[in-house]
Amino acid sequence: xxxxxxxxxxxxxxxxxxxxxxxxxxxxxxxxxxxxxxxxxxxxxxxxxxxxxxxxxxxxxxxxxxxxxxxxxxxxxxxxxxxxxxxxxxxxxxxxxxxxxxxxxxxxxxxxxxxxxxxxxxxxxxxxxxxxxxxxxxxxxxxxxxxxxxxxxxxxxxxxxxxxxxxxxxxxxxxxxxxxxxxxxxxxxxxxxxxxxxxxxxxxxxxxxxxxxxxxxxxxxxxxxxxxxxxxxxxxxxxxxxxxxxxxxxxxxxxxxxxxxxxxxxxxxxxxxxxxxxxxxxxxxxxxxxxxxxxxxxxxxxxxxxxxxxxxxxxxxxxxxxxx
Amino acid sequence: xxxxxxxxxxxxxxxxxxxxxxxxxxxxxxxxxxxxxxxxxxxxxxxxxxxxxxxxxxxxxxxxxxxxxxxxxxxxxxxxxxxxxxxxxxxxxxxxxxxxxxxxxxxxxxxxxxxxxxxxxxxxxxxxxxxxxxxxxxxxxxxxxxxxxxxxxxxxxxxxxxxxxxxxxxxxxxxxxxxxxxxxxxxxxxxxxxxxxxxxxxxxxxxxxxxxxxxxxxxxxxxxxxxxxxxxxxxxxxxxxxxxxxxxxxxxxxxxxxxxxxxxxxxxxxxxxxxxxxxxxxxxxxxxxxxxxxxxxxxxxxxxxxxxxxxxxxxxxxxxxxxxxxxxxxxxxxxxxxxxxxxxxxxxxxxxxxxxxxxxxxxxxxxxxxxxxx
Numbered sequence: 001x002x003x004x005x006x007x008x009x010x011x012x013x014x015x016x017x018x019x020x021x022x023x024x025x026x027x028x029x030x031x032x033x034x035x036x037x038x039x040x041x042x043x044x045x046x047x048x049x050x051x052x053x054x055x056x057x058x059x060x061x062x063x064x065x066x067x068x069x070x071x072x073x074x075x076x077x078x079x080x081x082x083x084x085x086x087x088x089x090x091x092x093x094x095x096x097x098x099x100x101x102x103x104x105x106x107x108x109x110x111x112x113x114x115x116x117x118x119x120x121x122x123x124x125x126x127x128x129x130x131x132x133x134x135x136x137x138x139x140x141x142x143x144x145x146x147x148x149x150x151x152x153x154x155x156x157x158x159x160x161x162x163x164x165x166x167x168x169x170x171x172x173x174x175x176x177x178x179x180x181x182x183x184x185x186x187x188x189x190x191x192x193x194x195x196x197x198x199x200x201x202x203x204x205x206x207x208x209x210x211x212x213x214x215x216x217x218x219x220x221x222x223x224x225x226x227x228x229x230x231x232x233x234x235x236x237x238x239x240x241x242x243x244x245x246x247x248x249x250x251x252x253x254x255x256x257x258x259x260x261x262x263x264x265x266x267x268x269x270x271x272x273x274x275x276x277x278x279x280x281x282x283x284x285x286x287x288x289x290x291x292x293x294x295x296x297x298x299x300x301x302x303x304x305x306x307x308x309x310x311x312x313x314x315x316x317x318x319x320x321x322x323x324x
Numbered sequence: 325x326x327x328x329x330x331x332x333x334x335x336x337x338x339x340x341x342x343x344x345x346x347x348x349x350x351x352x353x354x355x356x357x358x359x360x361x362x363x364x365x366x367x368x369x370x371x372x373x374x375x376x377x378x379x380x381x382x383x384x385x386x387x388x389x390x391x392x393x394x395x396x397x398x399x400x401x402x403x404x405x406x407x408x409x410x411x412x413x414x415x416x417x418x419x420x421x422x423x424x425x426x427x428x429x430x431x432x433x434x435x436x437x438x439x440x441x442x443x444x445x446x447x448x449x450x451x452x453x454x455x456x457x458x459x460x461x462x463x464x465x466x467x468x469x470x471x472x473x474x475x476x477x478x479x480x481x482x483x484x485x486x487x488x489x490x491x492x493x494x495x496x497x498x499x500x501x502x503x504x505x506x507x508x509x510x511x512x513x514x515x516x517x518x519x520x521x522x523x524x525x526x527x528x529x530x531x532x533x534x535x536x537x538x539x540x541x542x543x544x545x546x547x548x549x550x551x552x553x554x555x556x557x558x559x560x561x562x563x564x565x566x567x568x569x570x571x572x573x574x575x576x577x578x579x580x581x582x583x584x585x586x587x588x589x590x591x592x593x594x595x596x597x598x599x600x601x602x603x604x605x606x607x608x609x610x611x612x613x614x615x616x617x618x619x620x621x622x623x624x625x626x627x628x629x630x631x632x633x634x635x636x637x638x639x640x641x642x643x644x645x646x647x648x649x650x651x652x653x654x655x656x657x658x659x660x661x662x663x664x665x666x667x668x669x670x671x672x673x674x675x676x677x678x679x680x681x682x683x684x685x686x687x688x689x690x691x692x693x694x695x696x697x698x
Contacts, residue, residue, distance in 0.1 A: 040474070084672035093408055093470050095672030097617060098664050105660030106356070113360035113653045242474060249471060287490065293482035296475040300457075303467035312468065 005146075009153045011270050016158065017228060019266030020165040021046065021237075024220035025244030026251065026258045027172045028213035032078075033253060034176065035209030036189040036315040040096035041081050042217055043241025044103035049074040049221020051107040054121040054232035055114065057128040057225075066128070066226050067161075071218035077103070078214030079207070086206045089319035100241075108234055121225070121232040130159035130227040161223040166259075168216060173255040175212075185209050189313035192320040202320045217241075246299040252310045265295040336681060342624065342670065344677045349665040356661055360653055367647060367654065374646025375639035381646065383514060383528025387600070389631075389638030390530070391592050393537035395616025396634055397544050398589035400625040404548060405581040406561040411458060411473030412589040412613030414480035415451040419590020421484055422450030423597045424502055424604030427509035428492070439509050443594060444536070451590020452583035454480060459582030463575040469582070477613070485606065492604060502604040511599040531599035533591070537634075540588060541627040547584075557581050589613060618663050621671040637663070 025042045032039035052073035057066030077099050084095040108119040115121050135156035141148040176182040184205055188195045192202045224240075225232040247265050251258030272291035279285045302310055354364035375385045395412045402409035409415075426446045430439050458472035488500035513531045518524070548554040559567040560577050568574050596608040619637055623629030644659035669676075 038470070040470070080668075084668065088673055088676050090672035090674065092672075093410070094617070094621065094667060097410070097614070098668035098672055100664075101614065101618075101660055101667060102664030105657045105662070105664050108655055108657035109356065109360065109661055112655050112657075116653075119655070119657070239478065242478065245471070246475060287486050289482040289486035289489075293479045296478045300461070300467075300472055300475050300479075303472060304461050304465045305467070310467075 005149070006153075007274075009149060011267070011274060013154050014270040014273075015263060015267045016154070016162060018269045019262045020162045020223055020228070021220040021240050022244045022247055022262040022266060023165045023259055024168060024216045024223070025241055026248040026262050027168050027255060028216035028220070029245055029248040030172060030176070030253055030255060030258060031185070031209050031216070032213040033248070033316055034189045034313055035185050035206045036192065036313055036318065036320070037081070037085055037206055037210055038092040038096065038317050039081070039210075039213060040093060040242075040245060041077065041099035042213075042244050043237055043239065044096070044100035045074040045077050045214060045217035046221050046224065046241045046244075047100075047107055047235070047237040048077055048103040049218040050225040050236055051103075051111060051121070051221070051232045052218075053222035054124065054225035055111070057124050058115070058122045058231075061126075061128050063124075063128055063130050063222075063226050067219065067222040070222040071215050074218030074221060075211055075214035078210040078217070082207050082210040085319065086203055086210075089321070092317055092319075104235065107232070111232065111234075119234040124226060124230045128226065129230055130161055130223070132157045132159055133163075159223075159227045161219060161227045164219060165223070168219075169255050169259045176255065181208070186313075189315055192315050196320070196322060202322070206320075243295055246295055249310055249312075250295075250299050250302055253313060268294050332678075332682060332685060336685065338624065341674075341677055341681065342622070344681075345669045345674060346622065346666065348673075348677075349662065349669040352665050352669075353658075353662040357654065357658070362651055362653060367651065370647050370650050371640070371643035373643075374650075375643035378526075380526040380528060381642060383526065383530040384645075385635070385638045385642040386534060387528060387530040387595075387638070388641040389634045390534040390537045390595050391612040392615055392619045392634035392637050393534075393541060393631060394591045394595070395589050395612050396619030396623060396630040397540055397616075397627065398585045398613075399616045399620035400623065400627075400630055401544060401548070401557070401588060402581060402585040403620060403625045404561045405557045405577060406564075407459075407462070407578065407582060407585075408470050409455065409473055409582065409585045409589075410470055410614075410617070411455060411476050411586070412616045413609050413611070414473070414477035414613070415454045415586040415589040416592035416609040416613055417477075417480040417484050418454040419447040419451035419587075420593025420597050420604065420608055421487065422446040422590070423593040424492070427505050427598065428502060428604075431506040431509040435508050436510070440511065440598075443509075443598060444591070447590045447593050448587035451586040451588075451593075453586070455582040455586025455589075456579065459579045462582075463578040488604065488606060500606055505598070505602045509598055510602055511594070513599070529600040531595065533595035533599045536591060536594065538631070540591065541631055544588070545627040553577075553580070589616070615663060618667045618670070621674075622666060 025046055029039050029042055049070035053066035053070035056069035057063050081095050081099055084090040085092045111119045111121060138152045138156035142152040176186060184195060184200055188202055188205045195205065196202050224236055229236065243265055244262065247261035248258050250261035268291055272288050275286055275291065276288050277285065357364045357367050374381055376382055395416065398412050398415070399409055423443050423446065426443050427439060454476060458469050458476055461467040461472055462469040485500065488502065492502040493500055494503045511531045511533055513527065515525055515527045517532060548558060556567065556572045556577050559570070559572060560574055564574060592609055592612055597604060601608060615637060619630055619633045623633035640659050640662060644656050647654050648656045
């Protein structure tokens with residue numbers, strides 16, 4: 001019994017670690033898409049952020065400088081997305097795709113030119129990384145059965161950015177539903193004409209929304225290269241931006257369901273590794289590829305309207321043209 | 325004020341503005357090369373030589389071109405119905421799976437002239453089937469085709485991965501690949517074809533699939549501009565409601581267009597599996613599906629434009645590879661960077677230069693002429 005519990009706790013523990021970038025990117029996607037801007041460039045911003053964080057941390061020796069660089073890089077890419085989609089009314093999917101491809105190309109090109117390691121950045125150690133934080137009292141509580149174990153093994157011992165990610169969810173919720181900015185942001189994604197009529201700039205609001213998305217993706221990128229790993233590697237985001245996009249849609253463009261979707265997808269990922277080669281009673285062995293594809297399959301099934309209905313913000317994808 | 329698209333003459337709209345956009349993309353790419361401390365002019369020289377310098381380089385360039393024509397046409401056909409098919413990658417994967425399965429089943433029994441037409445049909449059917457599901461969901465269940473095709477790319481990857489590691493893998497082999505195909509399933513390379521006439525050229529992956537690509541281009545042109553179905557596709561893309569009221573079954577057109585698009589993308593599998601690798605492997609679409617989007621944008625969704633844009637991207641890929649051998653700081657990812665800038669400037673920022681050009685144009689033309697043009 002104790003073994004099963006420990007196994008479960010360790011699975012949940014890695015779920016938290018795997019979900020962290022997903023949660024941050026999904027919240028980023030919510031900001032952008034609730035304001036009416038399709039954001040398939042989560043992947044690109046994540047990758048660029050990861051590179052910037054690792055590069056800056058390697059040069060400065062400080063993880064926080066890396067974090068700042070990641071946020072700045074990701075915001076610049078978000079502004080580029082905004083410049084194309086908001087100012088020039090370009091196609092939002094095309095723009096997002098361009099950013100993703102640019103990120104894939106530029107990170108390696110610059111990485112090779114600056115560090116001469118085939119696209120990798122130097123390995124980080126010490127202060128250049130976000131190291132695990134032991135929550136207060138974790139050691140004393142470790143002996144208490146169940147609750148103590150959960151506290152010590154599951155909740156304590158992650159790096160700062162993991163906690164930031166999970167705090168970002170209620171903050172996103174609060175901004176979206178409890179502030180004037182959030183109300184206007186949601187309105188601009190549903191009916192930009194109405195917002196414009198009220199004398200509020202649609203352009204400015206949407207720019208602020210994509211900047212929020214940029215900040216969150218930047219943090220996620222820093223987590224990848226300076227928290228979860230100790231260097232940047234080619235294509236290290238490995239489709240996580242797209243999984244986050246799927247999770248955001250699976251969570252119906254809402255923060256809390258979005259978080260749950262990220263945790264679900266993270267859990268599937270954590271279990272995929274653990275279930276490899278294990279035969280389950282009654283089912284047999286589940287192919288690891290099936291577990292990897294499951295988030296995408298679930299999202300498609302949801303989009304098809306077979307589990308509830310995911311309704312996108314009404315004005316999503318439409319550039320706003322001000323009437324004269 | 326009238327809408328700007330009516331007042332600018334066609335040569336500016338179709339010729340000058342795209343040219344300016346591409347120039348922007350190349351200037352910015354040049355800046356990146358300059359920033360990493362290399363000489364952009366030198367890089368361009370090496371790149372052009374690397375792409376066209378001798379029969380070996382040209383062969384590789386045209387081999388890449390073949391793939392880009394397929395995926396570019398696929399994206400363009402969907403674009404004409406204002407559908408965004410990001411799923412070329414997945415459709416190519418599944419098409420290749422179809423080709424691979426067919427060849428593995430038949431290569432011991434029948435010659436190439438039997439396998440090839442069957443392979444084209446099976447590949448098309450597999451690709452179309454993979455595009456059918458997102459298309460159906462878009463047409464009948466209202467889910468967004470961009471998202472579903474992205475998801476289907478990942479699902480296709482996992483599916484092929486599973487099939488190769490568990491079903492088709494050669495017993496005792498460690499890498500997820502099928503067995504080698506027999507000669508009967510090999511499409512002749514240009515080296516073979518030139519050899520028939522006694523001309524010796526170097527081996528390159530370039531094979532006769534490029535003819536299929538050119539035939540497909542002509543077919544797409546005929547289909548879109550000279551058939552009723554093509555008319556329905558373009559009408560749907562131009563105005564959904566108008567198409568609907570004129571009695572076009574828009575849902576069926578959506579599904580049909582996407583199936584055609586998927587079939588075109590799937591022919592990458594013919595080129596890669598039967599023409600080059602001669603076995604089913606992982607990762608053979610290698611991003612060609614995404615590059616197809618850049619190709620279609622640059623070629624303005626017209627087959628002639630797409631063939632030209634494919635050649636340009638083929639040259640970039642091959643020239644970029646050669647460039648990375650010559651200058652060690654420039655990797656083949658530089659090509660990705662250029663591709664990103666092309667998509668950005670020719671696609672997302674396509675209208676950026678327009679207001680400025682309009683102002684210049686109207687400043688230069690006398691007033692009465694502009695009125696006459698309206």
